[in-house]
Amino acid sequence: MSIFTSGYQARQLRRRYLERSLGTVAAFAILFWLTINFLKSPSQFFQASLIGLSNGILYALIALGYTLVYGIIELINFAHGDLFMLGAVFSANFITIWFGKESSGPSAWGVFFLCLLVVMTLSATVNVGIERFAYRRLRRAPKLAPLITAVGVSFCLQFVGLRWNGSGPKTWDTVLPAGAFHISGVSIDYTTLFSFAVTVPLLLLMSWIVTRTRQGKAMRATAQDQDAARLMGINVDRTISFTFALGGALAGAAGLLFQQTRGLTSYNLGYQLGLIAFTSAVMGGIGNLQGAVLGALLIGLIQGLNDGLPIGLGQQWSQTVVFSILILLMAFRPTGLLGKPTTEKV
């Protein structure tokens, strides 16, 4: 018995030692790769990081919607990416077709901010409606039922996008200021600055709502225990609706920003970016808000560095690199970077 135990313990120790040394080696390899790239061309390094971060912050807007909804009702809302797609298609129509704005200028920027307001409100409303009609009745059903419903809703939205936007990608003229300025070899697009200027306040507002307001308190309580939240006098249905509204609004904003920074819409954007955003949420620890933002920035950064550094695998390998890192991370930290399994006593 004792021999068995000590043999087992020794194996465990060896395994842990091996894992730790492998992790350390991997970390050093990445650090080494970053260092030689940095030394080779600092400006290219910063350029790639900047592109990565500006993609990442867009992923963050979408990832938050996945993580908010998962946090409160433990549902992977597959339709979320498609809501983002509809936001992008709507914005393109709103700015370019309905308001006829095709170039930058003060009045076009006014339309941009009007569109931001409208698309956020609209996406929030649609998301609340989806929850009300498709998910609410399934709240006590087996987990598979709402999951397959979400997949169904995703297809419905995708086909709305297909009818509206056509089967191929469409390109659009955008109204954000074109051009860039340069700081020692690094060129910073005005559109990048613009999307940071819109996204960062949204993220801060969001974190303020969740941590500081009464509604946020109700959200956190509902996420932890719905019945107990009811016993505190919290209107659980309304709190869940509010959560979907928040996630929807962020997806709408992301749609507008994507459309205006890339000048592109396509009915399957939700599948492409939605998957990346969902991956970010899982990487950061699904249900954890800071985790979703961290995961999104990391994935953006990984993509940016991999695509843009002089010594790297290049764009064709971008997704492979991202998902390999995800698989590795999941193997060692199944709860994600910031997700912590709490010890809950009953």
Added chain:
Amino acid sequence: MSALLEVKDLQVAYGSILAVKGLSLTVNQGEIVTLIGSNGAGKSTTLRTISGLLKPKAGTITFEGERIDGKSGHDIVSKGLCQSPEGRRIFPRMSVRENLDLGAFLRNDKDGIEADRERVLDLFPRLRERYEQKGGTMSGGEQQMLAVARAMMGAPKLLLLDEPSMGLAPVLVDMIFETIIKIREQGITILLIEQNAAAALEVADRAYVLESGLIKMSGKASDLAKDEAVTKAYLGG
């Protein structure tokens, strides 16, 4: 004495299975009333229905003369009916402070909330020591104290306690029951559900014995404690 809570012919079903089969009970202002019975008798179901977590199949629930059956949970809390649920159900990833804040979720009277906070922390000094600790990391007894304290933060007219002694060490059980008496002395009416019938009958004024969804017996707690059938079935005598 006037009836604060009146439950009449209450029926509650899970699907097609009737768990409460026509229960009536009254709680008067200022009383401690206990509902005792074995596991599965329908005690928690009754309490959950009063709090609005379950919808009754038939019957009425009246609180301060107003029908509350079928109303949603948050409406019922706003009328002054607060529950400390079975299994404590504290918010595990929140601190003691945040849990207490949530107990007062529907209140706006800042001064009143602060006064009540001091009052429950005096009642459970242990919670003051654990004030910034996460609920999920505390011991079972501390969690139970928090669950009761949290319910009291809602400024209840009627406090519903579901099995507050469950799974606690004997010394903590005594402490909880002493606290229940102290809470009543502060003018709060209490409806107490217990499997620990002996202790419940000791603190309560009146008692109901629930068996398979029906009230089998009722009366003064001190009388029931002496009753032969009750002693045999619930007090291990």
